[in-house]
Amino acid sequence: MRGMKLHHWLGFILLVLSLILLIWGLWPEDLSVRVVPISPTEMQLPFRHFFENSFSLWI
Amino acid sequence: MLTYKRCIKSKCRGGKAVYRLWLVIIGLLILTLGCTVSLYQEEVAPQVVPLFTATWASTMEPALTSTPLPALTFTPESTVPSIPPAIPEKRLLIVEWPKRVRVGDSALVRLSLEMDDQGTLTPTAFVEGEALELTPVEIPNLYETHRVIAQARLDLAGVQVAPEGVMSEQLLPGMPTMFIWSVQPTEVGDFLGTIWLHLVFIPNEGGSDSRLMLSAQNIDIRAVDLLGLGGRSARILGAVGSVLGGLISLDNLLQWGFSLLKKRMKKGAR
Numbered sequence: 665m666r667g668m669k670l671h672h673w674l675g676f677i678l679l680v681l682s683l684i685l686l687i688w689g690l691w692p693e694d695l696s697v698r699v700v701p702i703s704p705t706e707m708q709l710p711f712r713h714f715f716e717n718s719f720s721l722w723i
Numbered sequence: 724m725l726t727y728k729r730c731i732k733s734k735c736r737g738g739k740a741v742y743r744l745w746l747v748i749i750g751l752l753i754l755t756l757g758c759t760v761s762l763y764q765e766e767v768a769p770q771v772v773p774l775f776t777a778t779w780a781s782t783m784e785p786a787l788t789s790t791p792l793p794a795l796t797f798t799p800e801s802t803v804p805s806i807p808p809a810i811p812e813k814r815l816l817i818v819e820w821p822k823r824v825r826v827g828d829s830a831l832v833r834l835s836l837e838m839d840d841q842g843t844l845t846p847t848a849f850v851e852g853e854a855l856e857l858t859p860v861e862i863p864n865l866y867e868t869h870r871v872i873a874q875a876r877l878d879l880a881g882v883q884v885a886p887e888g889v890m891s892e893q894l895l896p897g898m899p900t901m902f903i904w905s906v907q908p909t910e911v912g913d914f915l916g917t918i919w920l921h922l923v924f925i926p927n928e929g930g931s932d933s934r935l936m937l938s939a940q941n942i943d944i945r946a947v948d949l950l951g952l953g954g955r956s957a958r959i960l961g962a963v964g965s966v967l968g969g970l971i972s973l974d975n976l977l978q979w980g981f982s983l984l985k986k987r988m989k990k991g992a993r
Binding site for chain 1: 808809810811812813814815816817818819820821822823824825830836839865869922924933934935937938940942949952954955957958960961962963964965967968969970971972973975976
């Protein structure tokens with residue numbers, strides 16, 4: 665390393681900085697995952713709608 | 724009571740009145756206690772209240788017959804369900820989003836409605852007295868009577884979202900449903916958004932649609948940069964700089980590395 669000239673040092677620094685930029689630019693994104701259980705009762709026909717339809721069917 | 728006895732003994736005029744007052748107060752206390760206990764029991768043991776039953780019919784019959792409206796002729800064996808139809812599946816709502824996105828890059832936000840491992844409907848518990856009794860409840864299958872459409876929308880202010888607006892997909896029995904958005908922040912910052920998921924029930928035999936809000940999930944995305952550079956700029960500069968830096972310094976670095984290796988090998992030979 666003693667024999668390295670200034671432009672070699674500059675080139676080395678440029679290489680390091682560029683690699684940092686490249687790694688940052690290519691680093692995969694962290695994903696957040698949320699899992700929410702849904703029961704059948706939550707996917708039920710709304711009561712008002714059911715009521716109206718049932719009543720209209722009877723009459 | 725003491726007052727009453729004292730009053731009786733002392734033969735005062737207001738003795739009976741005070742005694743009656745005490746009785747009223749005690750009666751009110753008992754009534755309040757009874758109401759509280761009954762309310763508590765109702766809270767502890769929630770039960771499905773049938774909408775229309777034979778009891779309802781019998782109590783309403785006199786009122787209906789007195790009016791010119793046609794008589795309701797449903798019988799106990801009529802097949803009108805007392806519980807609204809439901810989707811007989813346990814599902815999992817899975818939301819995936821990136822915590823951090825580089826400015827200028829695009830990332831994916833996913834919302835999926837997967838099937839649960841346990842699959843289909845489970846029995847519902849009813850508390851009768853102190854014993855817990857498991858009774859399977861026959862909830863009518865919504866798929867048989869309705870077309871179910873899942874509608875999803877992503878609201879994320881300050882970030883470009885594609886596609887915009889509402890996405891719709893039919894929900895089929897046992898099949899997962901997935902919605903995917905592409906998000907692209909154009910500036911640095913923290914962005915909060917909401918994913919809305921609605922179910923739309925369209926009756927097979929016609930009639931009005933019904934809309935149910937199933938879920939509203941909040942997401943937060945942080946848009947970042949490095950020294951003012953976005954993702955694309957950083958990658959381009961990084962690639963160009965690596966090539967240039969390598970060309971300038973790599974030959975010298977390799978020479979230095981080889982010389983270091985030779986010295987160590989010589990030392991090892993001695």
